[in-house]
Amino acid sequence: MQTATDILDIQRIRNDFPVLHQQINGRPLVYLDNAATTQKPRPVLNALIHYYEGYNANIHRGIHHLAEKATAAFEASRKSIQQFLNAAHPEEIIFTYGTTDGINLVAQSFGRRFLKEGDEIIISTLEHHSNIVPWQMLCEEKGCILKVIPVDDAGDLILEEYEQLLSERTKFVSVVHVSNALGTINPVQAIIEKAHAVGAVVLIDGAQATSHIDIDVQALDVDFYVLSAHKLYGPTGMGVLYGKKALLEAMPPYRGGGEMIKEVTFEKTTYNDLPYKFEAGTPNIADVIAVKVALEYLETLGKANVAAHETDLLRYATEQLSEIEGLRIIGQAKEKISVVSFVMDGIHHQDIGVILDQQGIAVRTGHHCTQPLMRRFGLTGTTRASFSVYNTREEIDRLVQGLHRVRKMML
Incomplete structure (x- = not known):
């Protein structure tokens, strides 16, 4: 066989x-340290070299040939990631600097706008510090309450305990898809369904999952999903936040600067449309372009x-x-x-x-x-x-x- x-x-x-x-x-x-970062195949390395040697330019704001070529390649990566995650719209794909950055974006934008004193946030014992500390910071600022799903001796979440934690006070659930320390695959579909049943919004940390498991954000009905390219045969310093369009549109910008604006006066600024509202400043252009090549490499395998x-x-x-x-x-x-x-x-x-x-x-x-x-x-x-x-x-x-x-x- x-x-x-x-x-x-x-x-x-x-x-x-x-x-x-x-x-x-x-x-x-x-x-044997692939959970920390995967190595990069030659096509990904070549994509980085090709960008810097062939059409290095800033994107979106230029009308010359190099700028237009870089912009097209940059946005082609967004479309590729949309397909990889089966997101409904390309503007639901926000480029970040990694999973940690994506979680912080949601905590500081969605959390600050929509969570209030006494609201409860649920995470799990399996979380990476990146999915603990931002919520602790938010709880200290807003007066929210952080609750934790326990884990059994095998490393599985105790779902019965999770169900006991859920209530009408639960407003946000943020859990890891796969544990970086133990390798546990969490039953995220059930976690999401149970959270939605009490009206909570859900973020899934997919940093360790995306190179091992097929991800379909629409089938999961997840509200936010975050990942890092460098654990997916892509470059470091580049990540993705997927968010449902309605939620992203309702959230305020996370950073201020270029690209995320429509018009600036000294009296008032109006913000850009999705996805650019959350992508202030010159992005990590080469690494974003190379991610598309990494996904194509994985697809060929x-x-x-x-x-x-x-x-x-x-x-x-x-x-x-x-x-x-x-x-x-x-x-x-x-x-x-x-x-x-x-x-x-x-x-x-x-x-x-x-x-x-x-x-x-x-x-x-x-x-x-x-x-x-x-x-x-x-x-x-x-x-x-x-x-x-x-x-x-x-x-x-x-x-x-x-x-x-x-x-x-x-x-």
């Missing part, structure tokens, strides 16, 4: 990623094929790591993406990371910007291995060998 790995030709795919072909400390690089390959890596890694004496996997949710987070008895996670790096193996160690989640499990941090389309079983074998060396050195 042909597997996804056979269909994809992983070695050919690896050849598309120049950064993978190097040695670290005299060993071939094994890059076939998202279902990528997901199947990554699922195989997750299963294999879980099996192999579970056989290491003293190693305990943290988070074994029913539905996961290709992330394995673990601790080793008597060995600090930072020491694990350092010794693995000496062997050319790149993993992430620490609290993964999820300190409340770590405290829930009684930990200060974990070691996290996260897999992408260009990873192989052989690299997992290298990880296992490296961890045996860690045990030998540290115990």
Whole structure:
């Protein structure tokens, strides 16, 4: 039976990623930190070079050839992302500087305009700090109340507890689609439906989901969805906020400056239409243009094929790591993406990371910007291995060998 790995030709795919072909400390690089950022295929790198070498210009305001060419490429990326998320309108796609920026935009614009003292905001124990701190800041400013959905020992949200938190006072729910620390895939469809039933607005943090899971914002009926390009084989410093058109139109601008205005006098300013109302200043033009190429690259691979390959890596890694004496996997949710987070008895996670790096193996160690989640499990941090389309079983074998060396050195 042909597997996804056979269909994809992983070695050919690896050849598309120049950064993978190097040695670290005299060993071939094994890059297992994809939940932090994915590497970039050559077509994406070429798109960046082509923009700067061929038609670097500011957009929207120029009438010369280069400006018009850059504007067309920039807006083509907006249309591409609209299709990727199945948004109803291109103006529902707002370019940001990343997921964190998108969440802050919603908190500071929607939150300041529509939330008031005593209103309740619900997040979850699985959240990245980026989906905690903006809501805490808003609660301090507006007098709102922050509530948290608990998580069970497997790393799944306790939905019965979520239902108990919901009431007519619930005005906003903001939860992660996929946990960056544990890999848990949350049942966001049910979360959204239950929130809407009490009249709450919902934001989903899709930073970790978009390269692994098909996203259809209309089918989800989600109000806001945020993502980062750099976790999707695209450049850093570029993200997307999707918002329902009616909500975005009702929200005030987040930043003031060029592009987001129609007319400025010293007495009064009138604001631009969507999406430009939220895109003040010169944007990250090259990186926005390159995102379209990243999405096209993923489409050529076939998202279902990528997901199947990554699922195989997750299963294999879980099996192999579970056989290491003293190693305990943290988070074994029913539905996961290709992330394995673990601790080793008597060995600090930072020491694990350092010794693995000496062997050319790149993993992430620490609290993964999820300190409340770590405290829930009684930990200060974990070691996290996260897999992408260009990873192989052989690299997992290298990880296992490296961890045996860690045990030998540290115990």
